[in-house]
Amino acid sequence: MRIGMAFGDVRGQLPLPEIASQVRAAAGAGIGTAWISDGIGWDALTTLAAVGPGAPGIELGTAVVPFPQRHPLILARQALTVQSAVGNRLTLGIGAGISRMVGAMYGLPTERPARRVREYLEILRPLLRGESVDHHGETFTAVGSAVLPGVEAPSVLVAALGPAMLKVAGELADGTVTWMTGPRTLGEHIVPSITRASGSRRPRIVAGLAVCLTSDEDAVRARFAEEFAPAGHVPEYRAMFDREGAAGPADVLLVGDETAITKQLDRIRDTGVTDAMLAPVGTPTEQTRTTEFLSTVTA
Template sequence: MSDIGVVAPYWLDRPDNEVVGIALEAERCGFGTMWLGEMATYDAFSLATAIGLRTSRIAIRVGPLPISVRTPVSVALGVSSVADLARPVAGIGLGGSSPFIVSGWHDREWAHAAGRMRESVGVLRSILDGGRSDFAGSHVRSKGFRLRQPLPGLPITVAAFGPAMTRVAAEVADEVVLNLVSPAHVAAVRADLDRFAAAVGRTPPRLAVWIPVALDPDPAVLHQLAAQTAVYLAPPGYGEMFASLGYASLVDRARAGEPRASLAADIPLSLFSAVGAVGSRSDVLEGIAAFHSAGADHVGIVPPTASDPCGARLLSSLGRR
């Protein structure tokens, strides 16, 4: 079976703790990886600890976490805590996040994302490998910290979208993750990663992509997908990608300030199919295969749960028990 994992969806219209049930279903159905990001519900490391204590086989990937909010020391402490209190994680992810979260929620500066990422990965890798921090860069500074329980060789994933972050990821990351993109975008990023890595004599990082997957979706599922997707219509990068796929009018309306609920009502099924895998089981498998064919080494599926609690039916249909 191709490399397919499960991504914690954090649907705002579902109970927060459903994510634990999704992880249990993912393990029961034989998936190898569970991605745990961080939004407006749980602290990612607390959630990873809770799931790590309730599961035994599925590989836990934490992140991406925002580098302007989480310092390399705090990330290292968090992932080491999960490993000691529950069980080892399979990787840690970092991302630039957005001004809305970094500046709005946390009152931190959102700037110089690519440069900050390069320095953050370097410092974090050194700390995880057991070194004592001693770095003063343009964006990241840390001196004198040493992790009591190092995690040498732990893979570091970088969430990349624009060309600057993609170049940094190609040069310093073990893996790159993309969210809510088309197969054509995956193919373009795969080519860029290979080119940038070759320029510095480095093996290109693995490429992962997160996609929404809906098996025979009913109106409740389509509404859930639309409400979440509407958030991505306006931001730079995402908006241009959706416009290139033929949804420029939706992007223009989002950037003009139209309410999310109004936008969601007009998002067609074809948009979900363009950036995910939707339909019958064979349609879904064909959609996932398109992302692998485009250059993704790993596809993380985001399961809707509006009418399928914990994604049990979807995960059972696609799993490998």
């Protein structure tokens, strides 16, 4: 299992130069991948274009870019531009977005998300390979191309939790990214579902979880439960918490001392995921201690 780290909004509001410093430090420590989420703060792809050239050697990924507000022709050109800027180190993670945000903030339709992502991938993947598309479908029209010289098509992952979305991810993408999904659900639902849908291909399965190295586990869980309480009411995440038997986000937090976190990571590894995307949380001191520890468990 490859160890990657999450940066950006999921770890709290920080100026861009501080995010760049964190990513450089992770690259220097041998962390496999730097993942940036795309929420209501920093734009993930633009952030990677800004910080990536200063952090050589580390893979750079989005986890994830919501696609409903981005036409596939636009996203393809943006992703390929970033891919060129970072020397072909980009992994492009996309997702349907949290339905309440997509509908409330942008006024966009949210029904049949698996159908929408299937059609989106049918357009996006050829565009990333430099092919032209002439697509007139149920949810998208796209006519054109996104040809940029000297750029490799990035790998594409899809945020997938439910059975229909995992089927699409397995059939049309290179794998999936999850967030706050516990080990029971990973091992019994996520991994077997996408592996079955992928056929002979081995999918990349990135498990995103928050982590905090601390000697005061109860206090950290209480703070995390309060800060991330809204996630417990998001239908997409709520379904995974219920499947896990978890009351909310705090129950899937990786927390404790070095021995405890190592055991929790071993349990995640045993589910069959290929990558852990770990987001250090807590105070600045706790995040620093957590980051330093994670750099010792990259293998």
